[in-house]
Amino acid sequence: MLTFENLQRQYRLGGQRVNALCGVSGQIERGEMVALCGPSGSGKSTLLNILGLLDMAYDGSVVLDGEVMPKAGRLVQQRQAATLRRSKMGFIFQRFNLIPVMTALENVCFPLMLNGMDRHTQIRLATEMLEAVGLAEFIHHRPDHLSGGQQQRVAVARALVHSPSLVIADEPTASLDSQSAGKIIALMKALGHRQGTTFVIATHDPRMARQCDRVMTLCDGQISEEGMSWAS
Template identity: 60%
Template structure:
């Protein structure tokens, strides 16, 4: 479970303080796929950066599986490496690595043997339907296939939380639906929580629940997402 308690973030622009998050409270159950919704400037990216331990300059408390988020950078890097996974809009695969090598990389960072890396990476590629593409480099894969490799990479070390930033925005409808199905199925199967920032109703309406942000404040926490406005 992920718990939020009064998460606040303010940016300093010259002499002006600009509030980005204004007291976010809530909880997310293990294995849920959550749509993080709201118009541009609502605070979605700020919250993702905080949850991803990329920004630790905030007020409030976050706990993951009963443990408080770290406040020291080396400890944060360890939690990020072991407990978190990331999926990006533009895939962010290493272009000179094969699909297998891209997926195995988090295992390398966590000290797995080469044999374990290859075995676990292959298993994850098979789970996302790319067992026959292990030796393909990203430029030989379609956008949807690249995103599936990215999902396999995010999940291969069995993280507690995967943060996905607009994962379907660059995909056509067919590829987007495949990606959504894979994320939801594997998240539920593995007990991994997905938090997905999105403007895409294809993505949002398929998630388990939503968190809606407007001007840095929470609206309709854990709500039914049907009928929401999708202004970007």
């Protein structure tokens, strides 16, 4: 389970202070898929960056699977955050963010390598995951030889291959045509369901939001839960 309490994040922009999050709290059950909606600038990426330990300069608290997440501080907190990110989390971004010099297979092996898995098992698991996202024939292709939809499928495989408890996705379908977007949503759901993964997905895409179990809406740095279950 993921809980966050009274999250506040202020940015400084020149002499100005921007209140990007003003006391955001919530609770997300294990295996739940939550869409984070709201207008541009409402704080969605700010919240995702905090939940994914990419930004630790905030006030408030985040607890994942009973463990209090580290906040900005010394090297020891940064090391703890790096360990948690690579072992318990997966990330999917709008622009795929694959490593361009690596093949699809090497990209998907990468999180397993960071977690110290032996090469043989890395290749077995990464191959299985690429097969599961329908890319069996493309495992030795580099990202620039794949379409946007195929690249995002590699990114989904990479985000889920190490069975993370939490996947953070920031606008994962925003760069895709509607057919590819639909495939990505379906894959995230199917693979995540198999592993009991929790997803928090920032999206402007109503079709993506409808596929989620629940929608949380942010407005001016505050959450207003619509409390509606769209699971079908």
